[in-house]
Amino acid sequence: MTEVVITGMGATTPIGGDLPSTWEAMLAGTSGVVALTQEWAEPLGVRIAATLKVDPSEVIDRVKARRLDRSAQIALIAAEEAWKQAGYGLGEDNDVDPDRLAVALSSGIGGLHSILDNWDNYRDKGPRRVSPFTIPMLMANAPAANVGLLVGAQAAIQAHVSACASSNEAVSLAVDQIRLGRADVVVAGGTEATIHALPLAAFNQMHALSRRNDDPEGASRPWDKGRDGFVMGEGAGVLVLESLEHAKARGATIYGTVAGAGISADNHDMVQPEPTGRGQASAMAKALRESGLEPSDIKHINAHGTSTPQGDLTEAGSIRRALGDATDDVIVTSTKSMIGHLLGGAGAVELIASVMALRDRMVPPTINLTDPEEDLPINVAANVKTPLPAAGDLAAINNSFGFGGHNVAVAVTNANT
Secondary structure, rough: OOEEEEEEEEEEEEEEOHHHHHHHHHHHOOOOOOOOHHHHHHOOOOHHHOOOOOOHHHHOOHHHHHOOHHHHHHHHHHHOOOOOOOOOHHHHOOOOOHEEEEEEEEEOOOOOHHHHHHHHHHHHHHHHOOOHHHHHHHOOOHHHHHHHHHHHOOOOOEEEEEOOOOHHHHHHHHHHHHHHHOOOOEEEEEEOOOOOOOHHHHOOOOEEEEEOOOOHHHOOOOOOOOOOEEHHHHEEEEEEEEEEHOOOOOOOOOOOHHHHHHHEOOOOOOOOOOOOHHHHHHHHHHHHHHHOOHHOOOOOEEEOOOHHHHHHHHHHHHHHHHHHHHHOOOOOOOOOOHHOEEEHHHHHHHHHHHHHHHOOEEEEEEEOOOOOOOOOOOOEOOOOEEEEOOOOOOOEEEEEEEOOOEEEEEEEEEEOO
16 A cells, blocks of 8 residues: 655644644643633633643734634644645645645534634624624634645545544545545644533533542543543644655655554444443554554554543553553553543644654653552553653554544554654
8 A cells, every 4th residue: 555654743732832842741741731710611610621832813813813713723823833844835835736735634523612602792792793704614624624725735625523533533534545546645633622611511511521620730630540531622733644655756754654544433322432442442453454563563552541430441441452462562641631632633633642752762641640540451651751662663553532432543653664
């Protein structure tokens, strides 16, 4: 199959406004979870979230920002960073054939702020105060479309919606576009911005969120006995993917290879994972099979690891089920302990973290793991960064699982492979 490589990456997260600052903070075990101070947060049972470290208003032109939902704003920030890191220019400086350039970028929920803010305007001030940009702002495909406009993509612009598995699935389908010969370059990833009273109230009613309002930085604690739910986060991650032939022809720096992906469905429940982890293990096994990797080749897993009571245990079991005894040599982490759960943007940011871990041969910690579950069948990088083997080829898996039973695992290898 056509080899698909990573030539650019960009991110804006609760712990950094770009990829270098985000990665530095991850390795340092920095938490981006804060107490919410907005007036609307006061009556909520949950008053913590992982908000962006750098607000998009500090980066994007104010006039342009008014025509974009927050989710699209941060997608553009991450995409421009990735595009420039890949060595491409914008506008007249863009030398990519637009008919061979595609976008695959997801959002699990989409333009939530635009929907709710314009409803408030309609209710309080009447229909004439509704923005004429409301529809193109609230569409779930708006971030993808705006990134397409940014880079000049004409091969395809796709927006995949699979809840919290959305951006990992977008990456896997971007790889398919290149392997099928439909594009040479695909800008892929995901974004989410849903820190708002309604989703927080709704997730809280489901008892899905941590209620550690008095300890924001300690609230997200995957695999810890004291975990009580995930922490809502916001952010975006974008990767530039190319065929190896195309990347070599232009002398691009290659940061890693997307070796394969696996997709499965639990067919069990809308919100609860299938308790045996059968579907999750199937996705990992499919990723190994497609990539031609053996379980023993995997040295690192960036887990879905949301900090929910059942979800963490199910995933730990599914990893052991997929990799068998090879699990003993795998270092697992959950970067959600630091950045919270970015929903549709989670997979892309965590895939970037996986690539960076292979590049630097260092796994970021799972923070707040002070009282681990007994008999965990996985090795977690608890509280401190953990080195990977100092030499040789490396491979990692990034897991994303979403409401509706969506399971996606993406396997990546380092640039030496």
